[in-house]
Amino acid sequence: xQSVTQPDIHITVSEGASLELRCNYSYGATPYLFxxxxxxxxxxxxxxxxxxxDTLVQGIKGFEAEFKRSQSSFNLxxxxxxxxxxxxxxxxxxxSGGTSYGKLTFGQGTILTVHP
Amino acid sequence: xxxxxxxxxxxxxxxxxNVTFRCDPISEHNRLYWYRQTLGQGPEFxxxxxxxxxxxxxRLLSDRFSAERPxxxxxxxxxxxxxxxxxxxYLCASSLARVSGPEQFFGPGTRLxxx
Numbered sequence: 001x002q003s004v005t006q007p008d009i010h011i012t013v014s015e016g017a018s019l020e021l022r023c024n025y026s027y028g029a030t031p032y033l034f035x036x037x038x039x040x041x042x043x044x045x046x047x048x049x050x051x052x053x054d055t056l057v058q059g060i061k062g063f064e065a066e067f068k069r070s071q072s073s074f075n076l077x078x079x080x081x082x083x084x085x086x087x088x089x090x091x092x093x094x095x096s097g098g099t100s101y102g103k104l105t106f107g108q109g110t111i112l113t114v115h116p
Numbered sequence: 117x118x119x120x121x122x123x124x125x126x127x128x129x130x131x132x133x134n135v136t137f138r139c140d141p142i143s144e145h146n147r148l149y150w151y152r153q154t155l156g157q158g159p160e161f162x163x164x165x166x167x168x169x170x171x172x173x174x175r176l177l178s179d180r181f182s183a184e185r186p187x188x189x190x191x192x193x194x195x196x197x198x199x200x201x202x203x204x205x206y207l208c209a210s211s212l213a214r215v216s217g218p219e220q221f222f223g224p225g226t227r228l229x230x231x
Contacts, residue, residue, distance in 0.1 A: 034219060043120075043207060043222040044159070090158050094218075102147060102211060103172070104220060106158030 002027050004093045006107035013081050014115045021076040021110050023065075023091030033074045034092045034104070035065055044090065050074060061085070086114045118142070120223035122208050128229045129198055136194045137226045141210030148191050149220060150183055152176065153205040162206075165191060166213065198230045 003026045013019055025031055032051050036044040048059025055067040065076045074091060091107040121140045129135050141148050147166050151159035162181070163173045167188035177183075180198075185191040195202055205227050209220035 036222070041225075041227070043122075043224040044209075046219055046221065049219050092158075094220075102213065102218065102220075103149060103161045103164055104151075104159070104209075105161075109156075109158050 002031075002093060002095055002105060004091050004105055004107040006089075006091055006110050008110045009108070010111045010113065012113040012115060015083050016080050019076075019078045019081045019085070019112070021089050021091075021112070023074045023076065023107060024072050025074060025091075025093050026072065027093060030069070032094050033065075033067065034094075035059065035063070035074075035076050036090045036092060036106075037061075038088045038090065038109075040087075047076070047089075081112075081114055083114045083116065086112055088112070120208055120210050120221055122206075122223040122226050124226060125224060126227045126229075128231065130231050131198060131200060133198055134194065134196045135198060135228065136192055137206055137208075137228075138190060138192050139208030139210075139223060140190045141208070142212075142221060145210035145212045145221075146188065147211045147213050147218075147220075148185055149209045149211070150191070150193050151207040151209065153207055153225070154203075159207055162193075195228075198228075200230045203228055203230045 005024045034049050035047040038044045050067045088109045088111050090109045092104045123138045149164040150162040153159040165185040180196045183193045205225045207225045208223045211218045211220045
């Protein structure tokens with residue numbers, strides 16, 4: 001079955017420190033993968049996407065993610081975290097085929113807290 | 117260019133009442149999705165439309181839920197005889213089905229509280 005797992009429910013980092021949020025997927029072929037960010041009480045904003053090609057993808061707000069097929073992972077990284085990055089982050093996988101085409105399966109999310 | 121909009125942003129209702137939410141997608145997008153998100157969880161798929169056709173409904177969508185997308189533009193999600201378990205954030209997203217796995221753009225959501 002196609003699924004996404006985010007092993008870390010809550011991560012705390014200091015402002016200026018580096019960040020890595022983990023995402024593992026289960027999928028039978030090369031997947032498409034997304035990272036979304038959600039501020040409290042708000043909708044989801046797309047940070048970056050992987051469709052094919054370069055395995056290191058750049059997104060908005062200084063984020064990047066690396067697709068590693070051998071590890072079934074798509075981890076999100078940022079070299080220096082800002083206080084405004086505090087939010088919840090979701091990794092998502094669009095399903096393909098049949099009538100389910102395109103619907104997203106989300107991980108359970110990782111809450112990021114940033115200490116000053 | 118306007119993004120996906122949802123109305124209302126917040127809705128408080130009493131158990132047993134009916135509620136209706138509206139979603140206006142990005143204008144050229146032909147796919148529209150509804151998701152539900154409860155506290156501490158990722159969004160869960162409810163249903164989706166391609167143009168005006170409703171192509172799939174999740175098992176989460178009981179017969180008290182109905183969604184429409186007349187004329188393939190805006191969509192409404194109605195919940196009849198609301199229950200406390202319906203309290204959640206209801207998210208709408210739209211996409212343009214040109215290539216496999218296109219990204220979806222989300223609205224701000226409607227927060228439903230059932231008392």
